[in-house]
Amino acid sequence: MPLTALAPGQRAFVTAISGGHGMRRRLASMGLTTGCEVVALISRGQGPVVVAVRQTRLALGRGIASRIDVEPLEG
Amino acid sequence: MTQPATEAMPRDLTVALAGNPNSGKTSLFNELTGSRQHVGNWPGVTVERKEGYRRTASGRARVIDLPGTYSLTASSPDERVARDFIISGESDVVIAVVDASNLERNLYLVVQLIELGTPLVVALNMSDVAEDRGFVINVDKLSELLDVPVIPTCAHVGEGVEPLWEAALAQAREARAPRPIRYGRQIDEAIETVQASLLQLPGAATAERRLVWLAMSLLVGEEPAWPGLAADDPALARVRSTARAAARHLEEVTGDTAEAVITGGRYGAIQGVYREAVDEPREAGPTPSDRIDRVLLHRVWALPILLATVAAMFELTYVVGEYPSGWIGEGVAALGGCVSAWMPDGPLRSLLVDGVIGGVGGVLVFVPQIFILFAIIALLEDSGYMARAAFVMDRVMHRMRLHGKAFIPMVMGFGCNVPAIMATRTLESPRDRLVTILVAPLMTCSARLPVYALIAGALFGPHAGLAIFSMYVLGVVLAALVARILRHHVLRGEEEPFVMELPPYHRPTAKGIAIHTWERGKLFLQKAGTVILAGSVIMWCLSALPWGVEVAGPQSYAGQLGKALEPAVRPLGLEWQEAVALVSGFVAKEIVVSTMGVLYGVGAEAGDAELGRAIASSHLTPLSGYALMAFVLVYSPCIAAIAAMRRETGSWKWAIIAVAYLTALAWVVAFVIFQGGRLLGLG
Numbered sequence: 157m158p159l160t161a162l163a164p165g166q167r168a169f170v171t172a173i174s175g176g177h178g179m180r181r182r183l184a185s186m187g188l189t190t191g192c193e194v195v196a197l198i199s200r201g202q203g204p205v206v207v208a209v210r211q212t213r214l215a216l217g218r219g220i221a222s223r224i225d226v227e228p229l230e231g
Numbered sequence: 232m233t234q235p236a237t238e239a240m241p242r243d244l245t246v247a248l249a250g251n252p253n254s255g256k257t258s259l260f261n262e263l264t265g266s267r268q269h270v271g272n273w274p275g276v277t278v279e280r281k282e283g284y285r286r287t288a289s290g291r292a293r294v295i296d297l298p299g300t301y302s303l304t305a306s307s308p309d310e311r312v313a314r315d316f317i318i319s320g321e322s323d324v325v326i327a328v329v330d331a332s333n334l335e336r337n338l339y340l341v342v343q344l345i346e347l348g349t350p351l352v353v354a355l356n357m358s359d360v361a362e363d364r365g366f367v368i369n370v371d372k373l374s375e376l377l378d379v380p381v382i383p384t385c386a387h388v389g390e391g392v393e394p395l396w397e398a399a400l401a402q403a404r405e406a407r408a409p410r411p412i413r414y415g416r417q418i419d420e421a422i423e424t425v426q427a428s429l430l431q432l433p434g435a436a437t438a439e440r441r442l443v444w445l446a447m448s449l450l451v452g453e454e455p456a457w458p459g460l461a462a463d464d465p466a467l468a469r470v471r472s473t474a475r476a477a478a479r480h481l482e483e484v485t486g487d488t489a490e491a492v493i494t495g496g497r498y499g500a501i502q503g504v505y506r507e508a509v510d511e512p513r514e515a516g517p518t519p520s521d522r523i524d525r526v527l528l529h530r531v532w533a534l535p536i537l538l539a540t541v542a543a544m545f546e547l548t549y550v551v552g553e554y555p556s557g558w559i560g561e562g563v564a565a566l567g568g569c570v571s572a573w574m575p576d577g578p579l580r581s582l583l584v585d586g587v588i589g590g591v592g593g594v595l596v597f598v599p600q601i602f603i604l605f606a607i608i609a610l611l612e613d614s615g616y617m618a619r620a621a622f623v624m625d626r627v628m629h630r631m632r633l634h635g636k637a638f639i640p641m642v643m644g645f646g647c648n649v650p651a652i653m654a655t656r657t658l659e660s661p662r663d664r665l666v667t668i669l670v671a672p673l674m675t676c677s678a679r680l681p682v683y684a685l686i687a688g689a690l691f692g693p694h695a696g697l698a699i700f701s702m703y704v705l706g707v708v709l710a711a712l713v714a715r716i717l718r719h720h721v722l723r724g725e726e727e728p729f730v731m732e733l734p735p736y737h738r739p740t741a742k743g744i745a746i747h748t749w750e751r752g753k754l755f756l757q758k759a760g761t762v763i764l765a766g767s768v769i770m771w772c773l774s775a776l777p778w779g780v781e782v783a784g785p786q787s788y789a790g791q792l793g794k795a796l797e798p799a800v801r802p803l804g805l806e807w808q809e810a811v812a813l814v815s816g817f818v819a820k821e822i823v824v825s826t827m828g829v830l831y832g833v834g835a836e837a838g839d840a841e842l843g844r845a846i847a848s849s850h851l852t853p854l855s856g857y858a859l860m861a862f863v864l865v866y867s868p869c870i871a872a873i874a875a876m877r878r879e880t881g882s883w884k885w886a887i888i889a890v891a892y893l894t895a896l897a898w899v900v901a902f903v904i905f906q907g908g909r910l911l912g913l914g
Contacts, residue, residue: 175728177490178306179728179730180490180491181302181304181306181490181494182301182306182730183730184302184339184494184498185300185301185302185304185339185340186301186336186730186732187335187336187339189494189495189498190491190495191495192498197521197524198524198528200530202626203625203626204622204625204626204635204729206524206528206622206733208521209336210333210335210336211332211333211334211335211336212333212336212732213520213521213524213732213733213734213735214730214731214732214733215618215622215625215729215730215731215732215733216728216729216730217625217635217728217729217730219726219728219729220728220729220730
């Protein structure tokens with residue numbers, strides 16, 4: 157499911173990032189890579205989302221966030 | 232290890248600071264260099280270059296603050312500048328500034344610095360914050376695993392700076408590159424294959440340190456230059472085909488792109504180091520910053536809080552700034568009076584009192600406001616709130632077809648358009664940046680305020696405040712419309728995705744704020760001392776020449792110019808005096824006030840009140856006065872802003888386009904206001 161579908165507080169693994177070469181590279185340099193764990197902090201029906209990844213808080217616009225696939229973790 | 236003094240370094244050592252944005256790199260730079268800083272640009276790009284000096288036992292060392300970057304993959308001008316500087320070998324040692332409470336991500340850059348084979352020291356910064364949050368970092372272990380000296384620092388209070396400096400100098404003297412990192416068998420084998428091929432190239436021995444980085448760049452498909460070889464040299468072509476084969480092999484065995492594999496390998500190596508050297512707090516609950524964000528980024532309250540912050544910022548700027556402004560104003564008037572009393576009446580006295588003192592003094596009055604505004608902006612930036620403001624405004628800016636980050640330069644534009652245009656550097660997409668630069672001058676800068684204050688004060692009586700406020704609103708509305716149109720029709724293209732780090736909140740330091748405020752405010756003072764001084768003198772000359780005519784009369788050069796331009800401004804309800812004033816405002820918009828003073832025959836010592844009375848009894852009506860205010864808001868930015876546009880866009884083309892479109896827009900807006908008002912019977 158896309159990152160935008162996570163509920164606030166929900167944990168998930170990043171399974172795929174579909175986006176241009178440059179975008180993936182930029183996200184990686186900010187800590188967001190496939191296989192890493194994210195926690196949704198702010199996730200509303202609209203507007204950008206905020207996730208915690210490797211102790212960083214990243215704000216992601218809806219467009220890019222919807223192209224990041226995640227697998228929610230139980231619990 | 233002590234060296235005899237006779238073996239002193241033949242040249243200054245160069246120490247470069249590298250680090251992520253928000254790692255406290257700037258604070259550390261300030262601590263290292265104090266006030267001995269020089270700010271410039273890197274050649275060919277509009278990336279800020281900061282340089283300073285610090286004493287060493289044998290002299291001094293140069294400290295270079297590289298742009299804050301998350302990586303060195305050269306996907307932005309900032310990264311390219313940082314990477315090329317390190318490759319150039321100009322620095323003897325690099326200090327990697329890392330945020331101890333965000334170590335894993337920060338180590339990504341450190342790993343790349345190790346790949347570059349430069350002598351390196353890690354400043355484990357904000358170690359106090361990390362400790363408070365429950366991180367236990369085994370510094371010796373970290374240092375051993377990275378094969379790099381690691382020194383804990385708290386740059387914002389100056390702790391650990393001296394030991395860090397000593398370690399950096401020692402590392403520079405030794406000139407030892409850290410041991411290459413192991414990324415796992417498959418990646419290491421691929422690197423070795425490419426390295427072996429690189430070693431066949433002429434001059435490979437001298438580039439030995441960088442072979443790891445060169446090999447990794449080739450594996451991800453980048454084409455680094457090789458000194459002394461043309462890009463199409465057959466020897467290089469052999470290396471490239473070896474690299475392509477190695478990358479293909481890597482992709483076959485892993486089933487992923489080479490780039491993804493290498494990124495994964497880097498983070499894998501980092502995780503290995505991190506797990507061994509760091510004990511994370513057991514309960515990774517919400518941090519203090521997360522709790523603050525729950526309020527400041529609240530679904531409902533975020534926008535009202537932001538608007539209230541901006542309103543408070545202006546209130547503080549103008550209410551508090553009024554006192555020192557008043558003192559400066561009195562000082563200027565007193566100085567004008569003194570000179571008038573001591574000098575015999577004549578052209579020289581008039582030049583000094585009306586031209587120089589009146590012109591520059593009228594601008595200096597705004598220095599306190601500008602400095603207060605920039606200090607508040609620095610406070611918001613250093614505390615971490617500005618990043619939240621960009622986040623909150625992203626949706627609103629999105630409707631203007633602008634990036635959320637464009638909000639920051641727009642707010643700065645209320646102070647002065649020059650730093651606003653420079654602040655667009657934080658925008659990654661060149662298109663977003665250009666649009667922001669083109670609409671930034673529509674933000675009412677503090678230079679326009681005295682013009683509004685004069686006209687509105689003279690013509691609107693008790694409603695002056697409302698009339699002035701409406702100008703701010705008009706500017707924002709026009710900026711939104713123009714941005715939409717530009718983005719739709721002229722600078723089309725995909726919108727840059729919004730990706731931004733929200734750094735943890737922290738208490739800004741007085742020193743940091745003082746330095747930021749001074750850096751930006753200085754631009755305004757320079758403007759007052761140069762273009763405004765020159766403009767005032769030129770305007771005075773135009774109004775006093777040719778000799779013998781009535782000063783500022785219709786026969787003076789200024790009067791003749793105004794008369795020539797009068798047909799253009801007549802449909803706006805304006806006459807030749809305003810035409811001259813507007814031309815003079817091209818130099819700096821504040822000058823409109825002093826020009827009107829000269830043209831209405833009111834000198835500097837008389838003050839604004841008398842000029843207001845002169846305007847009230849002139850041909851200007853509230854309607855044409857309002858059209859004039861709107862014209863002043865919109866038309867061509869001042870020379871300093873035009874120069875900034877040229878610098879930031881890299882050509883005259885966009886600066887000239889901005890001047891042309893803004894002046895045309897100003898005329899249309901003023902025309903609609905004046906003629907529309909007349910139709911409605913307001914004239």
